[in-house]
Amino acid sequence: MFSGPRFINIINGLIKASNEAAMKDVVYELVDDNEPTGGFRIYLVVESTAWNKAIRIYNSDHVDSGLDYCEVKAGDSTGKPAKSDPKYKVDTERINWPKNDDPVRLCFMKPGTLGIWTTVYDINIPKEDRTKFGGKALYIYWSNDGTKLFSETANRLKKGKLV
Numbered sequence: 334m335f336s337g338p339r340f341i342n343i344i345n346g347l348i349k350a351s352n353e354a355a356m357k358d359v360v361y362e363l364v365d366d367n368e369p370t371g372g373f374r375i376y377l378v379v380e381s382t383a384w385n386k387a388i389r390i391y392n393s394d395h396v397d398s399g400l401d402y403c404e405v406k407a408g409d410s411t412g413k414p415a416k417s418d419p420k421y422k423v424d425t426e427r428i429n430w431p432k433n434d435d436p437v438r439l440c441f442m443k444p445g446t447l448g449i450w451t452t453v454y455d456i457n458i459p460k461e462d463r464t465k466f467g468g469k470a471l472y473i474y475w476s477n478d479g480t481k482l483f484s485e486t487a488n489r490l491k492k493g494k495l496v
Contacts, residue, residue: 366470417494
């Protein structure tokens with residue numbers, strides 16, 4: 334399992350460094366999860382009372398909606414309550430690697446002024462780093478501003494307790 338700063342080191346600086354302060358409320362865990370190779374599963378977990386948050390995934394082979402992205406979204410008005418604890422909301426999506434060589438881009442978004450969605454951070458996964466994610470699950474735990482709920486390991490629910 335990879336998490337937090339260690340996860341950031343694992344992906345060798347793929348995280349855009351220009352806005353690290355915006356990600357102070359986010360904890361990552363990349364775990365083996367019996368996912369098929371050829372992609373990975375992403376989970377977005379938030380507090381059920383949190384403002385909506387989203388991860389937009391660009392250049393995934395999953396895109397079939399006519400949009401150039403798919404997304405996971407959870408918060409007070411979206412996502413599903415966690416199976417074992419309704420104080421959490423979750424959304425999940427299987428991300429398949431694209432057939433082209435372009436990187437897969439994960440954009441962390443939240444509503445800004447007047448509810449307009451704003452990208453606050455992004456991760457690019459180039460083709461040569463896909464093996465680090467292949468067959469795994471990426472859990473993204475995004476706390477309410479300043480609460481640090483997910484800095485406690487016990488608060489980070491996994492697949493069996495989420496969906």
